Amino acid sequence: MKGVRYDKDSGKYQAQITVQGKKYALGRFDTLLEAQYARLSAEEEKEKGTFIKNSIFAGRYNIVSLGDWHVPYENREAIKAALKFVEKLQPNIIVLHEVHDFYKLSRFDKDPDRRDNLQTELDIATGYFNQVRAENPDARIILTKSNHLDRLRRYLWANAQGLSSLRSLEIENLLNLRANNIEYMESLLYNNVLFKHGNLVSKEAGMTARRELQAEGLSGVSGHTHRLAQIYRRDRSGNYMWIEGGCLCQLQPEYIEGVSNWQHGFSIVSFDNEDSNKYFAMPVPIIDGEVFIC
Numbered sequence: 001m002k003g004v005r006y007d008k009d010s011g012k013y014q015a016q017i018t019v020q021g022k023k024y025a026l027g028r029f030d031t032l033l034e035a036q037y038a039r040l041s042a043e044e045e046k047e048k049g050t051f052i053k054n055s056i057f058a059g060r061y062n063i064v065s066l067g068d069w070h071v072p073y074e075n076r077e078a079i080k081a082a083l084k085f086v087e088k089l090q091p092n093i094i095v096l097h098e099v100h101d102f103y104k105l106s107r108f109d110k111d112p113d114r115r116d117n118l119q120t121e122l123d124i125a126t127g128y129f130n131q132v133r134a135e136n137p138d139a140r141i142i143l144t145k146s147n148h149l150d151r152l153r154r155y156l157w158a159n160a161q162g163l164s165s166l167r168s169l170e171i172e173n174l175l176n177l178r179a180n181n182i183e184y185m186e187s188l189l190y191n192n193v194l195f196k197h198g199n200l201v202s203k204e205a206g207m208t209a210r211r212e213l214q215a216e217g218l219s220g221v222s223g224h225t226h227r228l229a230q231i232y233r234r235d236r237s238g239n240y241m242w243i244e245g246g247c248l249c250q251l252q253p254e255y256i257e258g259v260s261n262w263q264h265g266f267s268i269v270s271f272d273n274e275d276s277n278k279y280f281a282m283p284v285p286i287i288d289g290e291v292f293i294c
Contacts, residue, residue: 004035009134017042020059023138025087055089056293061271062091065195067223068247070101070148071125077289078248078264079128085284085291087135092274094136095188097144097197097223099125101249102151126176133180141182143175146197147224191277193269198222205229205261209242221245221269221281226262228283243267243283 004015007028013035015026026042029035064086069079086094104118132141149171156164167173172184187196194216202208206229212222213233219240226247233240246265253260264286271279285292 001036001039003039004032006032007134009130015039015042017046019046022059023090025090025135027084027088028135057089057091057268057270061274061276062089063093063095063190063193063195063269063271064089064091065095065097065221065223065243065245065267065269066248067095067097067197067245067266068226068249069099069125069128070247070249071099071128072121073101073103073250073253074124074248075250075264078286081286081289081291082248082266083131083135086132090136091139091268093140093142093188093190094132095142095144095195095221096129096132096182098146098148099128099143100148102148105151105155122174129175129177129180129182133182141180142188142195143171143177143182143184144188144195144197145184145186147199190269191271191275191279192218193279193281194218194220195269196220196222198224201225205244205263206231209244213240213242219281221267223247226260228263228265228285230281230283241281243269243281245283246285248286 003017004013007014010028012028012030013032014028015035015038017024017026017039026038029038066082066086100121102118102121152169152171153164156169163169172178177184187194198208198212200208200211201224202211205225205227208225209229209231212220213231219242221243223245225244226249227244228246229244231242245267246263248264248266251260251262251264265284267281267283269279269281
C-alpha cells in the first residue's frame with residue numbers, strides 16, 4: 001500500500017501521508033494491518049478536509065527543542081512520549097541539547113554504586129540520535145553545545161592534554177553526528193528567536209527565563225533548569241518571550257534532597273512560514289508519560 005513501508009532498523013511498519021505538500025508520519029506499528037489502517041484513516045480525513053485541521057501546527061514552520069536528557073539517567077517514558085509527538089509532527093528543525101550526562105567526567109562527588117561506563121552512555125545516546133533521524137528524515141537536526149558536553153573538553157585539558165587534539169575525541173566523531181546529518185553548534189538563531197542550552201539557574205520556574213531574556217535582549221528558548229515556564233515582555237522595541245523547556249531526565253537525582261522542582265517537557269516555536277517573524281511558542285508538559293498541548 002502506498003504510504004506504508006517496513007523499517008528494518010526498528011522492525012516495525014511505518015505509515016505516512018502527504019497533505020498540501022507536507023509529509024506527516026502516522027506512526028510505527030507492529031503489524032502491517034495496523035499501519036494500513038492508520039494510512040486509510042488518514043486518507044479519509046484528507047478527503048474530508050479534516051486532517052490538516054487536526055493540528056494547530058499544520059502548514060507552519062515548526063521548531064522543536066528537546067533538552068536535558070542526561071543519558072544514561074534519562075526518563076524513558078518521557079522520551080518515548082516526546083519522540084512519538086515529534087515523529088507525528090515532522091518539524092522542520094529539531095534542536096537537541098544536553099542529551100548526555102558524562103557523569104564519569106564530572107568534577108563533582110560521584111556515587112560509587114553507579115556501575116555505568118562512558119562507552120555505554122555514548123552508545124545509548126547515539127542510539128537516540130539514530131532514532132530521531134530515522135523518524136524525521138527531512139528535518140534539520142541540531143545539537144547545541146552545553147555544560148555537560150563540555151565536561152569532556154575540561155577533563156582532557158585538566159588530565160590528558162596530550163589527547164585533547166585527537167580528532168577521534170571530537171564530539172562530532174564520538175557521537176557519529178555526521179552520519180546522521182546532525183549539526184553541532186553553539187546555538188541557533190532563527191528569525192530573531194534564539195535556541196540554546198543556557199547556563200543560568202534561578203530558584204523558581206520563570207525566574208531564569210526572565211534573566212535570559214534580559215541578558216540576550218531577544219526572544220528565545222533554553223534548558224538547563226529542568227523546569228517548564230514561559231514569560232513575556234513588551235517594551236518600545238517590541239514583544240518578546242522566553243521559554244524554559246523542562247527536561248527528559250529522571251526527576252529525582254541523588255544530589256537533591258526532598259522533591260526536585262523539575263518538570264518533564266519540551267518546547268515548540270511555530271512560525272507562520274519559513275521566512276516569517278510571526279510565531280506562537282509554548283512549553284509542552286509531559287505528565288505520566290503523556291504529552292499535553294494546552
